[in-house]
Amino acid sequence: MKKLQIHNSLSGKIKDFIPLDDKNIRIYACGPTVYSSPHIGNARPLVIFDVLFRLLKTMYPTVIYVRNITDVDDKINAGAKEKNISIKELTDEVIKEFHQNIELINVLPVTHEPRATAHIKEMLEIISTLVAREFAYVADNHVLFRVRKMSNYGMLSKRNLDDMIAGSRIEIAPYKEDPLDFVLWKPAEIGSPSWDSPFGKGRPGWHIECSAMSKKYLGNKFDIHAGGQDLIFPHHENEIAQNFGICDCVPANYWMHNGMLLVNGQKMSKSLGNIISLKDILQRYDGEIIRYVLLSSHYQKTLNWTDEAVSQAKRALNRLYGALELSTESTVDENDDSNISEALLGNLNTPLALRRLHEIADQIYKSSDQTKINVLSERLKNSANLLGLLNKESKSWFKQHDQRISSEKIEQLLAKRQKAKADKNFALADKIRKELLSDNILVEDTKNGSTWKILR
Ligand SMILES: [Zn+2]
Structure with missing residues (x-):
């Protein structure tokens, strides 16, 4: 070993x-x-x-x-x-x-x-x-x-x-x-x-x-x-x-x-009024999202906490849980994948370990062999557990936290964005695009208007 x-x-x-x-x-x-x-x-x-x-x-x-x-x-x-x-x-x-x-x-x-x-x-x-x-x-x-x-x-x-x-x-x-x-x-x-x-x-x-x-x-x-x-x-x-x-x-x-943690590039302080307590942030986001952000930088480096980092973490977890959702039955993963522990053995390289999780998810999304998907899902779950992630059932993740957005809501937001663009309010248009992206919805502008697709 x-x-x-x-x-x-x-x-x-x-x-x-x-x-x-x-x-x-x-x-x-x-x-x-x-x-x-x-x-x-x-x-x-x-x-x-x-x-x-x-x-x-x-x-x-x-x-x-x-x-x-x-x-x-x-x-x-x-x-x-x-x-x-x-x-x-x-x-x-x-x-x-x-x-x-x-x-x-x-x-x-x-x-x-x-x-x-x-x-x-x-x-x-x-x-x-x-x-x-x-x-x-x-x-x-x-x-x-x-x-x-x-x-x-x-x-x-x-x-x-x-x-x-x-x-x-x-x-x-x-x-x-x-x-x-x-x-x-x-x-x-x-x-x-x-x-x-x-x-x-x-x-x-x-x-x-x-x-x-x-x-x-x-x-x-x-x-x-x-x-x-x-x-x-x-x-x-x-x-x-x-x-x-x-x-x-x-x-x-x-x-x-x-290393230290900054919020939007600044040190947290009472005088700046930018202290984010764990209690408050947990009112807004699932704990796994918070944990994911905290693991997304190497521990020795400074971690910059931003809304974007939180959205990215949410998106990443949706993607990983989405992969687990494709499994039809729990199975035994004989070929215990040690890529995650290997990343951690190298001075706790958590960003690399997270990348490895996404590589397993990639394989799941690309595969059309259900047996293989079931085995890979098991591997993904076990690997993620070492990082303290993917502890929930994928169904309850999506249901409990309503991480998925309805098509009606998407259409509504797109109409709002269209209007913002017509009003030349590009900041609002961009904000809506990013908001949708945090729900794994990619908006693409074409000659004939905007289209959207779910990111995997
Ligand atoms: Zn001490």
Whole structure:
């Protein structure tokens, strides 16, 4: 069998994945901070690493996948205050909604989903060890990590210490020995959750959460640590430093990072008002469409979310489900097609895997041999399932989501388009053409007017 190759941010190279124990694969991914519904940018790593999880499960007997929940954070405190509910009420509500939403985009449940607030004891154990080993110190009711004690700090983000000081927004505080030192434990604030500790009543810093939870569920050393590119510095760099301080080892052998997601070429931000929450987009589109868009770019690249990308995904899924619809009976596919896994083994090349699905659909549409169509449909379904797609029956896909448009409606839209053209409103005419295209209807202009056909 071909080996899995993945890009490792530590080396900056794509290399063969060699597990620590090939009976027992261990992955950790940084999960959501539960103050509001995740946006589509947060959904990207959930889907990407879900594909990795599905792939690894076909290759190894056991895959332990841990994705934490950060349920202690300033944003949570602010959110609860704003809604006038308790922190627990807010986090419970957001977590429930999170699970409902990610189920709709076919993200499988992870093996363990630890919550930060349930692991304060483990965090304090690590902090105490770090203090005892002089990797950390207590100052003004804070416990801080002594960055310069770790000689290879910056190994993941490839930054050197002096550049970090010069170019970053490092918080300068009088109690710090060095401006680079980061917080492991901070004093309690009135109205915010806090816990007793040998260092006084307080709460943990963000980075220590992941070190404590990965160590508890996966041990000092595990295989893959995953997350968004924006977490490389400081979050993952600091996680490495903390773990190094307790075991003199880098916790994960492979660090995988997904690229950012833009909306119409812009970063999502509150000030631009262009944040698309997963919850809202799921009101408008089937979860498989969202998932398809998220898989349509290679995970390391920036993904640009546009209406056009969503229409394209819908069109593509209609085409794939349309191919499945041609099958007359489910059958066994003896010749298990491994083209999809092969694409994924090459550093999770999901765009290539999607192309491979369409190649199978092509063969179905071209074939007139019903037995062959039945076998290929089975292959298409099995292959797509590895990507978490085509989970529905084709009939229910077309019925439930009314993805198909009636001929009356097409004629109506074409008449409207004809009028728009006569009025020289070409923008509207083009909009109608694109709208129809998203329903797999290709409009062609001829001398004698417009004609349409269903695309396969
Ligand atoms: Zn983390």
